[in-house]
Amino acid sequence: MNIKHDLIALLITSAASLAGAQVTISEPWVRATVPQQKATGAFMQLKADQSMRLVAGKSPVAGVVEIHEMAMDNGVMKMRQIPGIEIPAGQTLALKPGSYHVMLLDLKQQVKDGDTVPITLEFVGLDNKKHTMEIKAPARPLNASVTPPDAHKH
Amino acid sequence: MYSFLQACRQRWSLLVLSCAACLLTGCDRSGDALARFHAIDITGAPYGHDFRLQAPDGSERTVADFRGKAILVFFGFTQCPDVCPTALTRAAEVKRLLGRQGERFQAVFITVDPERDTPAILREYTQAFDPSFIGLSGDLAQTQKTATDFRVHYAKVPTGSGYTMDHTATSYVFDPAGKLRLAVSHTTTATDLAADISALLKDAVPGH
Numbered sequence: 001m002n003i004k005h006d007l008i009a010l011l012i013t014s015a016a017s018l019a020g021a022q023v024t025i026s027e028p029w030v031r032a033t034v035p036q037q038k039a040t041g042a043f044m045q046l047k048a049d050q051s052m053r054l055v056a057g058k059s060p061v062a063g064v065v066e067i068h069e070m071a072m073d074n075g076v077m078k079m080r081q082i083p084g085i086e087i088p089a090g091q092t093l094a095l096k097p098g099s100y101h102v103m104l105l106d107l108k109q110q111v112k113d114g115d116t117v118p119i120t121l122e123f124v125g126l127d128n129k130k131h132t133m134e135i136k137a138p139a140r141p142l143n144a145s146v147t148p149p150d151a152h153k154h
Numbered sequence: 155m156y157s158f159l160q161a162c163r164q165r166w167s168l169l170v171l172s173c174a175a176c177l178l179t180g181c182d183r184s185g186d187a188l189a190r191f192h193a194i195d196i197t198g199a200p201y202g203h204d205f206r207l208q209a210p211d212g213s214e215r216t217v218a219d220f221r222g223k224a225i226l227v228f229f230g231f232t233q234c235p236d237v238c239p240t241a242l243t244r245a246a247e248v249k250r251l252l253g254r255q256g257e258r259f260q261a262v263f264i265t266v267d268p269e270r271d272t273p274a275i276l277r278e279y280t281q282a283f284d285p286s287f288i289g290l291s292g293d294l295a296q297t298q299k300t301a302t303d304f305r306v307h308y309a310k311v312p313t314g315s316g317y318t319m320d321h322t323a324t325s326y327v328f329d330p331a332g333k334l335r336l337a338v339s340h341t342t343t344a345t346d347l348a349a350d351i352s353a354l355l356k357d358a359v360p361g362h
């Protein structure tokens with residue numbers, strides 16, 4: 001299953017690059033939910049040839065998609081909606097637990113382990129032009145750990 | 155904060171004393187005198203004595219209901235994408251690492267968001283990590299009282315579409331006699347936490 005996830009991520013990476021936009025998205029994943037749970041997080045790695053800004057998202061599984069930042073402040077977990085995330089040119093920016101994430105809110109259905117969740121992300125370049133990119137993020141179990149499960153243990 | 159500072163000071167002075175003692179005597183049982191726990195020892199803390207909240211089946215639970223087990227208590231909310239699943243995943247790993255001792259380990263998840271975390275969601279959520287884990291909730295007043303009793307901070311913070319919760323990410327450990335013993339940082343590893351809990355469980359069964 002993990003190998004399948006890696007493969008999907010790999011395919012998405014290629015597809016996203018081929019689409020002509022200047023952003024490469026790799027290893028996307030969404031945390032699975034339990035029934036009636038209305039929110040979850042999406043994580044991924046972003047890389048851009050030129051500086052870009054992730055400004056918005058949408059997904060058919062969520063009524064609302066927001067960009068969030070999580071931070072620990074003196075032992076208190078704080079999560080904040082932010083207007084966007086800068087992706088510096090040539091650098092890989094990780095959206096990961098303990099940091100940035102794309103928040104899927106007002107979920108219309110349970111996200112089950114193994115589901116594939118389509119998310120359209122909107123970026124703005126230095127030229128103020130909008131680029132959208134669709135990813136298909138595999139759902140990992142609710143108890144998925146911070147590091148990709150077994151991704152590098154073959 | 156009383157507990158953290160004082161516990162740290164106590165721990166360091168113990169460490170210094172025991173190292174000095176070992177240098178002088180060449181003792182080989184330094185572990186006995188060294189800080190015993192990876193987490194912060196808050197034994198005797200003047201807070202966090204008890205909780206009185208509802209389980210998903212409607213029954214009321216207090217610390218006494220888990221007598222004989224080490225209890226790991228974490229405050230969170232199920233819409234938390236990050237710290238809460240990580241803490242509960244660690245708790246499940248602790249139980250696994252404890253092996254047979256794991257039968258005397260109980261993880262308790264107390265929601266700071268009772269308006270959204272219904273008993274049904276809490277049951278599904280905690281059981282996704284381990285079938286033995288239990289989620290507790292109260293009304294707004296009970297939730298506030300429990301958090302205050304445990305010196306846990308939480309606050310509702312509006313976001314574009316609704317709200318999220320800030321909350322203390324520290325876990326607490328009660329020993330099998332129902333006494334609050336440890337404050338556990340969210341960065342403490344499952345291995346270290348399992349060792350601490352194993353020590354508390356061994357203390358509780360003399361001769362084992």
